[in-house]
Amino acid sequence: MNLVVKTSPSNTAPKLTYDVLIENQQDGTFKATLLGLPDCQALGNTETAAIETLIQSLQSRLETAKIITVEIPATEVVKNxxxxxxxxxxxxxxxxxxxxxxxxxxxxxxxxxxxxxxxxxxxxxxx
The missing domain is CATH 1.20.5 (Single alpha-helices involved in coiled-coils or other helix-helix interfaces)
Structure with missing residues (x-):
């Protein structure tokens, strides 16, 4: 299997967009969850505070990690x-x-x- 990893130059910082699920908690706080990364969550007294905390958490996480795009070629087409x-x-x-x-x-x-x-x-x- 051949994998192709696409990376962008390290001197550019692409703008990343994420979908975030905001949930009202029973105690009146808000929980923000990054869709696609369910373990990346944050709590806040307001929606804005929960989102800001989530962004800070994600930025900290990305300091020691990176996001890459992997292209996986299709398997050989089975002939009739x-x-x-x-x-x-x-x-x-x-x-x-x-x-x-x-x-x-x-x-x-x-x-x-x-x-x-x-x-x-x-x-x-x-x-």
Missing amino acids: PWLKFAGMFKDDPQFDEVLAYIEAERSELDAQMEEYYRQIDAETKTK
Whole structure:
């Protein structure tokens, strides 16, 4: 498996955006949770205080860590096993004869099914 890690130059600080869940607690405080990192939470007496504490906590955490983007290539596409048989009889002199036979059989079966359904329909109408 080949992994490609994309990093940006260390002298640039990209602006990161995060979704934050704000919850009212029973004691009247607010809990801010960083979605995607449920262990990154903060409490505050107001929503703003909880968010500010969360931001400070995340910044402290990122001082000793980094965020990278990892590209994982798709696995090899599985080929249809029947493709190796496609067209194998195209030059067979009996191929057209076989197709005609299959078509005749299919027509006969279709006619039998039509008759069967007509009988069923007639029986239901007489009841």
